[in-house]
Amino acid sequence: MSKDGSERARTKVVVTGGAGFYGSVLVRQLLAAGYQVHVIDNLMYGPHTILELFIRPNFKFTHGDILDRKLLGEVLQDADAVVHLAALVGYPLCKKEPERARAVNVQGTTNVIELLPAQSKLIYASTGSNYGEVMGVCTEETPLNPLSLYGETKTLAEHMCMERPNSVSFRFATAFGLSPRLRLDLMINDFAWQALVQRFLVVYEKHFRRTFIHVWDMARAVTFTLDHWEEMQNEVFNVGQDSMNYTKEDIIMLLQKKLDFMVHFAEVGTDADKRDYAVSYAKINRLGFFTEVDIHRGTDELISGLTPRGLPPPVLQRLSGLAQLGGVCGLLGRATGAAHRGGRVLGIPPRRPPRALGASLITPRRAELDLLDRGATERFFNDARPQLVLHAAVDGGGIGYMREHPGSVLYNNLLMNTHVLHAAYLAGAARFVGVSSVCAYPRDAPVPMREADLWAGYPEPTNGPYGLSKRVLMEQGRAYRAQYGLSVAFPMPTNLYGPRDNFSPERSHVVPALIRRCLEAVDSGAEEIVVWGTGKATRELLYVEDCADAVLAMAERWDSPEPVNIGNGVEVPVAELVAAIARACGYEGRLVWDTSKPDGQPRKCLDTSRAAQGFGWRAAVDLDEGLRRTVAWYRSSR
Known part of the structure; x- marks a missing residue:
């Protein structure tokens, strides 16, 4: 059942990592929906993604880290819901800084769970990377097989969140799209930028398959969940759309219809990112959530925006x-x-x-x-x-x-x-x-x-x-x-x-x-x-x-x-x-x-x-x- 405007105006939503790629889009959607939004972020990538939000009466910001338990406790003490996004994201960064990855992704999540009031809702941003390399189609019941430290930390954090009552975890498809904190380490974003500017790409293991989701739809999943909490609480959901499942070669072929560039499909060497899987999104689709931004609209937006x-x-x-x-x-x-x-x-x-x-x-x-x-x-x-x-x-x-x-x-x-x-x-x-x-x-x-x-x-x-x-x-x-x-x-x-x-x-x-x-x-x-x-x-x-x-x-x-x-x-x-x-x-x-x-x-x-x-x-x-x-x-x- 959707909330009315007065109920949203009384609901305080804390977003950890709210100045990042996903968070900066989500925060704007929450504010537009009428929620009271409190962001805690260490501004690892700077404040520019949220600066104009400071004049909004229903927006509050705390500069800090989720590893600071005292500060985090003060932020969470009166939260009605928390969307936990703060993390070291991606296998390259976690591989480079393994101890920091474990601290932020695991201990930081532990801090959120322990300091959040029991009656408060918790939405955890997990990842499809937890599946790893799997034969067949993954459902929420598929055994997890993370292939990287990033996947391992997210899998452990997801498990901890789901042991806490009144929680929901999302295993998102592979993200893409424009954001105030633009990322070019995401596959489609990277391909589009290299095709547009460098006019040359090297692609390994072109047959590897992923399902993709636009960052706008990732944010919509949160507002949908807050409106349908009774139906979704204490469950894990794959978040994406079956129609957004593509190989790397599919993405390249689509971009070549829009841009003039060269591509080299490398036969020698391998992709260090071994994720290769297809995922079912039937569970969340049955509740009425479907993505809105398809691959064609999303890549057109990228080309225009870049x-x-x-x-x-x-x-x-x-x-x-x-x-x-x-x-x-x-x-x-x-x-x-x-x-x-x-x-x-x-x-x-x-x-x-x-x-x-x-x-x-x-x-x-x-x-x-x-x-x-x-x-x-x-x-x-x-x-x-x-x-x-x-x-x-x-x-x-x-x-x-x-x-x-x-x-x-x-x-x-x-x-x-x-x-x-x-x-x-x-x-x-x-x-x-x-x-x-x-x-x-x-x-x-x-x-x-x-x-x-x-x-x-x-x-x-x-x-x-x-x-x-x-x-x-x-x-x-x-x-x-x-x-x-x-x-x-x-x-x-x-x-x-x-x-x-x-x-x-x-x-x-x-x-x-x-x-x-x-x-x-x-x-x-x-x-x-x-x-x-x-x-x-x-x-x-x-x-x-x-x-x-x-x-x-x-x-x-x-x-x-x-x-x-x-x-x-x-x-x-x-x-x-x-x-x-x-x-x-x-x-x-x-x-x-x-x-x-x-x-x-x-x-x-x-x-x-x-x-x-x-x-x-x-x-x-x-x-x-x-x-x-x-x-x-x-x-x-x-």
Whole structure:
């Protein structure tokens, strides 16, 4: 029986994690339905998703964590219902931070159960990931078989919730769709964005099947349940629609009818996400709940929403493939996107949608602007009048290139950095983000490297001039902030790799160089590959799209000249890295180490706590998955 408006107005609904992807949509639906809504969220991804709700008289917000029992108890003490969403979501993040995943997903749920008054309703957002890899069609009675830590924690939390009377759990289908806290790690969202902007996708195990649900319908399930509590309490429900069951290949074929892009269905390698199942939703359908947003409407919405207004897909595609300013054609530049609300952005075409989708993107070809020419750079900036400048242009390469060109590397980088920073200031830019490098650290810096150790010694000699140019850029930015008030930020990424890297013999870094050589060896049948160094040095490798997300997050939420390490905190011996690349390429020959060649810096691994605490960023793509994507891209582009 549906509630009337007066009853809803008297009902207080607490939403944990209400500023997230799902929560920010749900909260708006609850407010529109007339409920009193109280959100508790640690704002891991910032407050922008709910800021405009603060003026609503029936909205209340508490900034905090569900692991804080005292604070949580105060929030829950007078709740009529709780929708428990707060969690570390997805197998990549839980794999990277297993202890935190167990704490938030399990202990956090325990806190909610123990502190919630017995008479209060509890709705728990579980997941279809609990089913894992199952033969046949899953019903609510199917034994659970989670394949990841994420699934394990959600399965345990669901079990605890259902032991509590007056509770309901939802096993949602795979989410997709637009939200104030947009996620591009969701399969359909990711496919649509890559198809729209990068125009190229690599898809593993195309036959894997999922059922999908739009985030709007996920929110509707909660309001439906609150209106039909007597019929639904103390039950678990699969939430979705049978008609929304598709394979990965089905989704790609649908998108190809709407967008022009290339796809590579990889036959070598596997998808780290092993979920493959079909689900029945008959139980909730019998009560009258059916989804409203189908796959066609949902993907049309994504394409429309992910395309900046005034820039139709063909123009966006041209921007994605051209341009040089800010290093747009480099590895990071191709992966990064940015926008400033209502303003103009100079630099880099987008990898993911900006916070505000109406910004202009200004991305000149290299032939149109030489950053070594001060006058040309200043004239261009004066004409463009950007509000935000992302500067990632460098003259650099691998160890061999750095050793052979120390003078030009230092000269060119000092000039480019100086010209771009000064031109940004003269043109009245409000914000300058200069991408620095882990190469700026001293050779013998303590590991994990912390930003405070940056000036404790000279950089590793093989890339010393390059590292010094990055230090100078950061000091220039600090000086411009002090004298001119220019807002600056300096992300300091570790070694990057990914699709569209430089695979040329002269300039390539270790990952693209070894991928090229391994694939050439596979093609030629070579029995061995010679690798520089001893293999004992260590490196930290970051997938380029993770770095792009970090640069954007920093541009949006970090206002300080203090540099910020950007990495995943995982230290990998070079010997293990080389073996992983060989596996990804299918190379089974010998690896021979040329110890007469340098190792470079002995150890590289970053302390990334400043990024996590300062603007809520963490890497999502692990090394094996990143290598699979990179190898597949290079295979298809050779």
